[in-house]
Amino acid sequence: MTARTYVQATTAVAALGTIWCVAYLGAGFGLEAFAYVFVPIGGALATASVRHLARTAFWRAVRLAVALITIGYAWLAVDMLTHAAEARTRSMPAPAAACVAVGFLIAIWALARVPVVAPGGAERWRVVLDRTIAFLGCAAVLWYVGLAPMLSAREPWSPQAMLLVGLGLLAAVGAATKVSYIAGGPVDRVAMRLVAAAGGVPAGVVSVLAVQFGYIASVPAQAIVMPLAPVLVTLGVAAQIRADQGLRREPARRGVLLPYLAMISVDVPLIAVAVGEPLRWPVRVVLIAAVVVTVLVMVRQYLAYRENARLLRNARVQEQRLQYEISHDGLTGLGNRALFRDRLTAALATTGPVSVLLIDLDDFKAVNDLLGHGVGDQLLVAVGQLVQAEMGDGDLPVRFGGDEFAVLLTGAGAEPESLAERLLTALSDPVSEHRLLVQASIGMATASPGDTVDSVLRDADVALYTAKQRGKARFVRYVDGMGEPVLASMRLGGELRRALDGDEFRVVYQPIVRLDCNLVSGVEALVRWHHPDRGVISPAEFIPAAERTGLIVPLGRLVLRETCRQAAAWLAEFGPDGLREAAVNVSARQLHDPDFVSDVTEALAESGLPCERLVLEVTESAVLRGRQVSRALYELDRMGIRLALDDFGTGESSLSLLRAFPAAIVKLDKSFVDGIEIDDRKHARQAVARAVIQLAGALGLDTVAEGIESPEQVAALLELGYTLGQGFHLGEPMTADGVSVLLAQQRRAARKQSVYPRA
Numbered sequence: 049m050t051a052r053t054y055v056q057a058t059t060a061v062a063a064l065g066t067i068w069c070v071a072y073l074g075a076g077f078g079l080e081a082f083a084y085v086f087v088p089i090g091g092a093l094a095t096a097s098v099r100h101l102a103r104t105a106f107w108r109a110v111r112l113a114v115a116l117i118t119i120g121y122a123w124l125a126v127d128m129l130t131h132a133a134e135a136r137t138r139s140m141p142a143p144a145a146a147c148v149a150v151g152f153l154i155a156i157w158a159l160a161r162v163p164v165v166a167p168g169g170a171e172r173w174r175v176v177l178d179r180t181i182a183f184l185g186c187a188a189v190l191w192y193v194g195l196a197p198m199l200s201a202r203e204p205w206s207p208q209a210m211l212l213v214g215l216g217l218l219a220a221v222g223a224a225t226k227v228s229y230i231a232g233g234p235v236d237r238v239a240m241r242l243v244a245a246a247g248g249v250p251a252g253v254v255s256v257l258a259v260q261f262g263y264i265a266s267v268p269a270q271a272i273v274m275p276l277a278p279v280l281v282t283l284g285v286a287a288q289i290r291a292d293q294g295l296r297r298e299p300a301r302r303g304v305l306l307p308y309l310a311m312i313s314v315d316v317p318l319i320a321v322a323v324g325e326p327l328r329w330p331v332r333v334v335l336i337a338a339v340v341v342t343v344l345v346m347v348r349q350y351l352a353y354r355e356n357a358r359l360l361r362n363a364r365v366q367e368q369r370l371q372y373e374i375s376h377d378g379l380t381g382l383g384n385r386a387l388f389r390d391r392l393t394a395a396l397a398t399t400g401p402v403s404v405l406l407i408d409l410d411d412f413k414a415v416n417d418l419l420g421h422g423v424g425d426q427l428l429v430a431v432g433q434l435v436q437a438e439m440g441d442g443d444l445p446v447r448f449g450g451d452e453f454a455v456l457l458t459g460a461g462a463e464p465e466s467l468a469e470r471l472l473t474a475l476s477d478p479v480s481e482h483r484l485l486v487q488a489s490i491g492m493a494t495a496s497p498g499d500t501v502d503s504v505l506r507d508a509d510v511a512l513y514t515a516k517q518r519g520k521a522r523f524v525r526y527v528d529g530m531g532e533p534v535l536a537s538m539r540l541g542g543e544l545r546r547a548l549d550g551d552e553f554r555v556v557y558q559p560i561v562r563l564d565c566n567l568v569s570g571v572e573a574l575v576r577w578h579h580p581d582r583g584v585i586s587p588a589e590f591i592p593a594a595e596r597t598g599l600i601v602p603l604g605r606l607v608l609r610e611t612c613r614q615a616a617a618w619l620a621e622f623g624p625d626g627l628r629e630a631a632v633n634v635s636a637r638q639l640h641d642p643d644f645v646s647d648v649t650e651a652l653a654e655s656g657l658p659c660e661r662l663v664l665e666v667t668e669s670a671v672l673r674g675r676q677v678s679r680a681l682y683e684l685d686r687m688g689i690r691l692a693l694d695d696f697g698t699g700e701s702s703l704s705l706l707r708a709f710p711a712a713i714v715k716l717d718k719s720f721v722d723g724i725e726i727d728d729r730k731h732a733r734q735a736v737a738r739a740v741i742q743l744a745g746a747l748g749l750d751t752v753a754e755g756i757e758s759p760e761q762v763a764a765l766l767e768l769g770y771t772l773g774q775g776f777h778l779g780e781p782m783t784a785d786g787v788s789v790l791l792a793q794q795r796r797a798a799r800k801q802s803v804y805p806r807a
């Protein structure tokens with residue numbers, strides 16, 4: 049049988065009792081002794097129902113108590129049925145009364161033992177006061193309507209009856225005051241109140257009935273009122289089971305109104321005395337005044353209580369708002385990092401799958417720089433809405449700060465890949481009212497057992513970093529070992545600073561050579577890192593780290609100054625015909641630096657190198673970085689410094705760039721020089737090289753072919769019209785001394801030629 053069936057069964061017993069009682073009192077149906085049958089039947093059912101909860105000490109005690117009381121009443125019923133004729137005059141057999149009394153004592157003891165979550169400080173005293181008020185109030189009423197008349201009754205009660213009623217009342221009052229203040233704990237509040245009521249309510253009603261109506265009341269009491277006790281017990285069991293299953297959650301109220309109820313209960317007998325008893329009028333006035341005063345105080349207290357409740361509500365609303373503010377992002381209204389960490393912690397404590405997506409907008413800084421922060425903010429809001437629109441119900445999208453968003457996926461069917469794909473697709477349309485086209489990189493990680501919040505976030509971060517490294521606008525899922533190169537690169541970033549301070553960088557120079565006569569026309573400065581442990585490190589390895597950390601700015605300044613100084617020295621040594629120019633590579637981050645132009649001016653002024661002898665090499669992607677960069681480039685051009693487009697042809701907009709940008713030189717990327725000597729019939733391999741030289745010719749730009757590794761390539765390039773080249777075949781990067789040697793040889797050769805001019 050389930051808890052619910054027990055409730056139905058005990059209710060049915062109580063209903064039968066009522067029907068029988070009405071039939072008996074109305075039509076004299078059956079024997080009076082039948083009245084005693086219903087309580088033990090209901091009691092047996094109630095005892096059985098508690099079986100479900102035998103795990104808790106409280107409920108074990110309740111079961112024992114109910115069983116004992118049931119046995120006592122069963123005994124009584126048997127005794128009454130066997131002596132049906134004299135039922136009216138018989139009192140409860142002593143052993144039966146003992147069973148019931150012990151049962152009650154056990155129930156009281158069980159209730160008393162249930163721990164009350166003790167409030168601290170002033171709150172504790174308030175609760176003590178409230179409980180005392182409640183106890184005295186209830187006790188006063190019970191005294192007036194129950195015990196006092198019983199003690200002063202003309203035909204005195206049997207000691208057994210007095211004991212039972214007294215115990216019942218005591219249990220009721222004590223339990224009522226105690227259970228009113230229970231909040232939390234192993235025993236459900238509602239269940240405990242029902243059990244306490246099972247002892248108190250029938251006992252109270254029976255004693256009032258008995259006192260007011262004498263022995264006549266015994267029949268309805270036994271058949272109607274007392275069978276309610278088992279019903280209440282089974283209801284209590286059902287309530288406890290519901291609470292255990294987490295089906296009911298109650299706000300913790302601590303019987304705030306109980307003291308008022310207690311005061312009313314004291315006032316009721318007071319009014320009865322003041323109105324009903326024969327009293328001297330001054331006493332009557334004092335009594336009435338006392339009642340009025342307590343009522344007024346109660347009203348006043350109640351108003352204060354209402355005001356307090358209002359203040360409390362306000363405080364709660366404020367707290368909720370504060371809670372919202374500290375857990376949400378003000379701009380987009382999404383959750384923030386703190387909320388995300390909380391939810392992630394909770395999700396990791398469950399067994400379900402947990403995935404994290406980190407979404408970072410690509411080149412968001414450019415939007416801020418070019419269009420202003422207002423537009424940048426609007427873009428973030430729009431992206432936030434877009435991310436939210438793609439989410440499932442259980443997913444949590446948040447903004448981590450800056451242009452970084454995160455999503456927590458916990459549902460069983462959650463698929464991080466498909467979400468990432470949806471997000472990237474959604475971002476392929478222009479967003480925000482400015483119709484901006486942004487792209488994002490996404491890193492994702494799925495938690496494995498033993499993962500912590502930090503480890504999952506770190507994995508997702510590594511994946512995001514890898515997505516950026518692989519060219520942005522894509523998603524990457526974390527796999528084991530992915531962190532190693534990222535960590536190495538981070539370590540590299542950290543070491544760069546030390547290297548700069550420790551003077552570990554050197555500049556080497558690669559000759560730029562005239563293809564027709566092999567004369568060195570210029571040099572390109574290339575930086576090298578002489579690492580104390582790892583030897584010489586190539587710039588391809590550390591320039592990205594230097595750009596990320598911003599250290600490229602001081603590093604670039606160092607190369608620039610060194611190159612200018614060296615070029616000026618060569619100019620002084622070999623004259624204006626020795627070396628036409630020196631080229632320095634400049635990265636995007638340097639062009640963004642507001643001090644870049646003045647850095648260049650200073651390097652030139654310090655070294656005394658004329659402007660037109662310096663070339664700055666920039667890549668296409670660096671040039672396309674917005675107004676600030678464009679302004680710097682035009683200013684440099686006006687100063688007479690020549691700008692070269694490096695790695696030309698590898699970008700997306702090479703050709704249109706030539707018109708928009710003040711370039712003087714185009715450097716054909718090595719990839720178009722590779723294989724240029726192979727004579728395929730359609731000359732497909734030469735197509736770009738040919739197009740570039742034609743375009744450069746039309747626009748009046750110089751050209752340099754990069755990465756020449758063989759004499760055949762030189763021949764092919766010459767045939768296409770290229771005059772300048774650079775590559776291992778023509779000269780590897782070398783120290784400044786190496787270049788000096790070359791220049792000295794060249795000078796000797798030139799002198800010889802002028803001494804012995806060709807015929």
Ligand code: C2E
Pocket residue numbers: 558573574575586587588591600604607633634635665694695754755756757774775776777781
């Ligand atoms: P880049 O500006 O295109 O420089 C040419 C690169 O190609 C150099 O590599 C050079 O050594 C290499 N190279 C030259 N001829 C040949 C050849 O025949 N075959 C092959 N396979 N390679 C050849 P390096 O020195 O490793 O520099 C790599 C890149 O690092 C440079 O590409 C440049 O973008 C960057 N870089 C180098 N120095 C600096 C610097 O001081 N500042 C900045 N911002 N970037 C620099």
Ligand code: MG
Pocket residue numbers: 572633665694
């Ligand atoms: Mg270069």
Ligand code: MG
Pocket residue numbers: 694695715717754
């Ligand atoms: Mg290049």
